[in-house]
Amino acid sequence: EVQLEESGGGLVQPGGSLRLSCEASGFTLSRYWMLWVRQAPGKGLAWVANIGHDGSLKNYVDSVKGRFTISRDNARNSMYLQMDSLRAEDTAVYFCVRDSDYSDKSGIHYDVCDIWGQGTLVTVSS
Amino acid sequence: AIQMTQSPSSLSASVGDRVTITCRASQAIRSDLGWYQQKPGKAPKLLIFAASNLQSGVPARFAGSGSGTYFTLTISSLQPEDFATYFCLQDYNYPRTFGQGTKLELK
Numbered sequence: 001e002v003q004l005e006e007s008g009g010g011l012v013q014p015g016g017s018l019r020l021s022c023e024a025s026g027f028t029l030s031r032y033w034m035l036w037v038r039q040a041p042g043k044g045l046a047w048v049a050n051i052g053h054d055g056s057l058k059n060y061v062d063s064v065k066g067r068f069t070i071s072r073d074n075a076r077n078s079m080y081l082q083m084d085s086l087r088a089e090d091t092a093v094y095f096c097v098r099d100s101d102y103s104d105k106s107g108i109h110y111d112v113c114d115i116w117g118q119g120t121l122v123t124v125s126s
Numbered sequence: 127a128i129q130m131t132q133s134p135s136s137l138s139a140s141v142g143d144r145v146t147i148t149c150r151a152s153q154a155i156r157s158d159l160g161w162y163q164q165k166p167g168k169a170p171k172l173l174i175f176a177a178s179n180l181q182s183g184v185p186a187r188f189a190g191s192g193s194g195t196y197f198t199l200t201i202s203s204l205q206p207e208d209f210a211t212y213f214c215l216q217d218y219n220y221p222r223t224f225g226q227g228t229k230l231e232l233k
Contacts, residue, residue, distance in 0.1 A: 004169070035222070045213060045224040059220055095170070102175050104157075110176045111217045112160055116169040 002026035002115055004096045009120030012086055020081040020120060022096030027115075030054070030074035033099040035113065036081050038092035038122075046092075050099065051079065064090075086124045093119040128152050128216055132225025138233040143204045147212055147228045151195045155218035161190055161199045164211045164227075173212075174199065204230075 008020040022034070036048040049060045049070040058070050069082040079096060098115040129152035139145050149159065157177035164170040172181045174190035177197055187202045201208055209232050214225040 037222075044226045045215075047220070047222040047224075050220065050222075061221055102179075104176045104179050108157075108176070110158055112172065112175040113215060113217065113222070114172050114175070114181070116162075116171075118167065118169045 004098065004115055004117035006094060006096050006117045006120040009094065009122045011123045011125065013126050014087060014124055016086050016124070017082070017084045018086065018122060020083065020094055020096075020122070022079040022081075022117060024077045024079075024098070027098075029072065029077045029079070033111075034072065034079045035097040035099055036070060036079075037095045037097050037113075037116075038090075039095070039119070040089070040092040043092075045095075048094070049081065083122070086122075088124050091122060091124045093121050095119045127221050128155060128218065128223050130214055130216055130223050130225045132214055132228060134228060135226060136229045136231065138231050139204055140233045141204050141206060145201050145204060145230065147199045147214075149192075149197045149199075149214035149225045151197075151216055151218075154194045155216045157193045158216055158218035159190075159192070159197050160215045160217060161188075162213050162215065163208075164213065170213070206232075 005023050035050040039045050051058050051070045055072045067085045072079040096117040097113045100114045102110045102112045131150045159177045161174040162170040173184050173188050178190045189200045191198050211227050211229045213227040
C-alpha cells in the first residue's frame with residue numbers, strides 16, 4: 001500500500017527545535033518531489049516547503065526561511081523537516097505530501113499532490 | 127501568490143442530496159486544480175485531479191469541472207461516508223495555495 005507516515009511532533013517551547021520525519025512505503029521516494037504542508041488550529045492549509053528528487057532543489061514559504069530546513073534521504077525512503085527558532089504561530093498539524101506527475105485524457109501533464117500522510121501535531125507553547 | 131476562494135465554508139445536506147462546492151482562483155490556473163476530502167485525524171484523500179479527472183478508486187458520484195479561474199466539485203447523491211471537509215488546491219505554481227475548506231454536515 002502506498003502511504004506516508006509522519007512522526008516527530010510534540011510540545012516545544014518558543015525558540016526550541018523539532019525534527020519531523022516522513023517515511024514513505026509502497027513506492028520509491030526518489031522518483032518524486034515532496035512537500036510539507038501545515039494546518040494551524042481552526043485555519044486552512046498552507047504550503048511550507050518542497051524538495052526536488054535528489055534534494056538539490058528546495059523552496060520555502062517566506063515565514064519559515066532561515067528557520068526550517070527540508071531534507072531527504074532517498075536510501076531510507078524518508079524526508080525530514082528540521083524546525084528551529086520555533087514560534088507560537090508555527091503551531092499546526094504538519095502533513096507530508098507526495099507531488100506526482102499525472103496526465104489527463106489529452107496527454108497533458110499535471111503536478112498533483114496525490115498522497116498525504118495523516119499529519120503530526122506540533123505545539124509551540126511555554 | 128494565487129488566492130483560492132472556496133465557498134460555502136459549511137453546508138448542511140441529507141443523504142441522497144446533490145451538492146456543489148466552488149473554488150475561484152485570483153488568476154487563471156489552466157486546469158491545475160485538485161479536490162480533496164479530509165476526515166478528522168485522517169490523511170486527505172485526492173478525489174479529482176486536473177479539475178475534472180476522477181482519481182482511481184473514487185466513486186463516480188464525485189465530479190469536477192471548470193478551468194481558468196472557476197471550478198466546481200459536485201457530489202451527485204450524498205452517501206453517509208461523504209460527510210467530511212472538502213478543499214481545493216491549485217497545482218499551477220508555487221506557493222501551492224488552498225481553498226479554506228467546506229465542511230459538509232448531515233442535516
